[in-house]
Amino acid sequence: MPSMSTIQIFSRLVKLVFPLIGFMICAILMGVAGFLCAIFIPVLSSMALVKDPTFSFHTIVILLFVCALLRGILRYAEQACNHYIAFKLLARIRDQVFGALRRLCPAKLEVKDKGNLISLITSDIELLEVFYAHTISPICIAFVTSLVCVMIQMQFGWIYGLYSLLAYIVVGVVLPIYISKQSRHIGVEYRKEAANLNSYVLESMRGLKESMQYMDTNRRLSGLNHQTALLANREMELKHFQAKTISLTNLCVVLLSLGLCLIHVFLNSSMESMIVSSVLQISSFGPVIALANLGSTLSQTIGAGQRVISLLDEIPMVEEVVNGNEAKFNKLDISNVDFAYDEEQILKNMNLNIQENEVIGIQGKSGSGKSTLLKLLMRFWNVSSGNILVDGMDIKNLNTSNLRKNEGYVTQETILFHDTIENNLRVAKQDATIEEIQLACKKANIHEYIQSLPNGYKTMVEELGSSLSGGERQRMGLARMFLHNSKLVLLDEPTSNLDSLNEGIILKAIYKSRKDKTIVFVSHRESTLAHCDRVIHMESNRVS
Known part of the structure; x- marks a missing residue:
């Protein structure tokens, strides 16, 4: 992840506010008016005390009542505007992040830590609320409010106005910059540790059965305690720094306020002027104190912002094609294809021609590149060299939507969502009728099982399909394939979790639909490949 300066992160985040600039101006104006009301309450009280x-x-009594009433109303309105902006922008950022994930998948997401991504999508984006609701407008409010107070102080003498200006700069500019620089590293590391803990917990939950089976639970628990301790140490470090920040800020406020009193004494000001001016000075530090405190609380936001921006800026391994060619998928030519991943050679000088409506079987040892070949045909990755031609056109130049429409891909593991069975099947064809869904399920030999459930096709599937067996999940994946009804069907071990009876029924349905489809089977089972037009063998990263 390339490092970004705090200013670069802030500038990127601020650009998102421009469409909501009207709400931001309202928040600033109401914030300034609200703080001035809060400042005038003690100032007016001091004026009454000295009989100004x-x-x-x-x-004065009427003004005090008006200021107190307006302070509450204006504060509420300011916060309402700020949080409206924040939540609108968080929704927009989430949309952009999911767009980035869609753009990066599947090639880059296969190697990314899933727990880390979950932490980014949830916690990191949520932390940006601090920036949008409690940073941008407070900076502007502090600037305008301080300027007004400096002008009022100048009514007592230019030296008092100048001193107040310097005091506001120290508390509202110098301290936040110093605190931010000191705490940024802590905040970035805290976000990393939080993401690591999320990853570890997610991994442990998914592997809970294996841990219990092999009596590995104590080791996993020790690892969890270790990850938790690392996060707790970072949080403690952050809290200690925040406590020091508050103490330092309060000390500066007291000393600077005392300094103004000493100037009044040194210049022989009247008692009335000294009291009113000093009360004004002390009560006007509120907006700049908020900025000083932001220095430590923003440390996590900076870390979260960097992680979010880095994901948004990440370049996909395979760019989506929008204004490309359209193919009918009548013929496939794989010519001199090489493919390497992380310097590991997966395919070398691969050559294969697949004719329309042909059924091809692919066999080979694990790691020979069979599954990789199917992913290249789906254009999940680009070839390192050589060409994959569809109807004589390079697959890189075909519209991505054209590929997805005409290619069906069934993997060894079927991913199901926490939704109804019907909606899980509609993933393959969103406008499918219930009759089309049932027909696809009959071909996959799972219709009768679904009908036997209390709620039928409306039955909820648990997360990742955990409520279904491996064979049932695989048949759901095959039902999706039948429903999608694509021209090119790529099957990666489609019957590995099925018994011979279910395998025979499903293979019969697949071969029955071959008249208008080109089918590529990857399987170790001889029974699966028995009816293929031809079977090729892959050895040493090439067709033998």
Whole structure:
């Protein structure tokens, strides 16, 4: 992950606010007015105490009541605008992140840590709320409010206005920059440790049966305790720094306020002027104190922002084609194809011609590149060299939508969502009728099983299909393939989890539909490949 400066991260995040600039201006104006009301309450009280002739006592009481009432209303309105902006932008960022994940999949997502991605999608994006709701407008509010207070202080003398300006710069600019630089590393590391813990927990939950079977639970528990301790140490480090930040900020406020009093004494100001000016100074630090405290709380936000932006900027291994060619998928030619992944040679000088409506079987040892070949035909990855031609056109130049429409791919593992069986099948064809879904399930020999369930096709499937057996999940995947009804069908060990009876029924349905399809089988089973037009063998990364 390339490192980004804090300013680069902030500038990228701020650009997203422009469509909602009207709400941001409202939040700033109401925030300034609200803080001025809060400041004027003690200032007016001090004026009443010293019997300042500017306002009568009766007028001061009315102004105090008005300021107190407006302070609550304006504060609520400011926060409402800020959080409206924040939640709108978080929704927009989530949409962009999911778009980036779609763009990067499947090639790059196969090697990314799933727990890390979950942490980014949930916690990291949520942390950006601090920036949008509690950072941008407070900076502007602090600037405008401080400027107004400096102008009021100048009514007592230019030296007091200048001193107030310097005091606001120290608390609102110097301290936040210093604190942010000191705490950024802690915040970035905290987000990393949180992501690592998420990954470890997710991995442990998925492998719980294996851990129990091999009595490995104690080791996994020790690992969980270790990951938790690392995160707790980072959090403790962060909390200690935040405590130091608050103490340092309060110390600066006290010393700077005391400094103004000493200037009044040194210049022989009147007691009335010193009291009102000092009260104004002390009460006006609120907006800049909020900025000083942001220095530590933003450390996590900076880390989260960097992780989100890095994902959005990541370049996919395979670019989606929109304005390309359209093919009918009548013929496939694989010519001199080489493919390597992370410097490991998977395919070398691969040559294969597949004719229309032909059924091809592929056999080979594990690691010979059979599954990789199917992924290249799906264009999940691009070949390192050589060409894959569809109807004489390079697969790289075909519209991605054309590929997805005309290719059906059944993997060794069928992924099911926490939804109804019907909706899980509609993944293959969203506008499918219930009759089409049932026909596909009959071909996959799972219709009767679904009908036997209390809610039939409306039965909910648990996460990752855990409520179904391996064979049932595989038949669901085959039902999707039948429903998709694509021209080119790629089957990677499609019957590995099925008994011979179910395998025979499904193979019969597949071969029955071959009249208008080109089918590529990858399997170790002789029975699966028995009716193929030809069977090729892959050895040493090539066709033998």
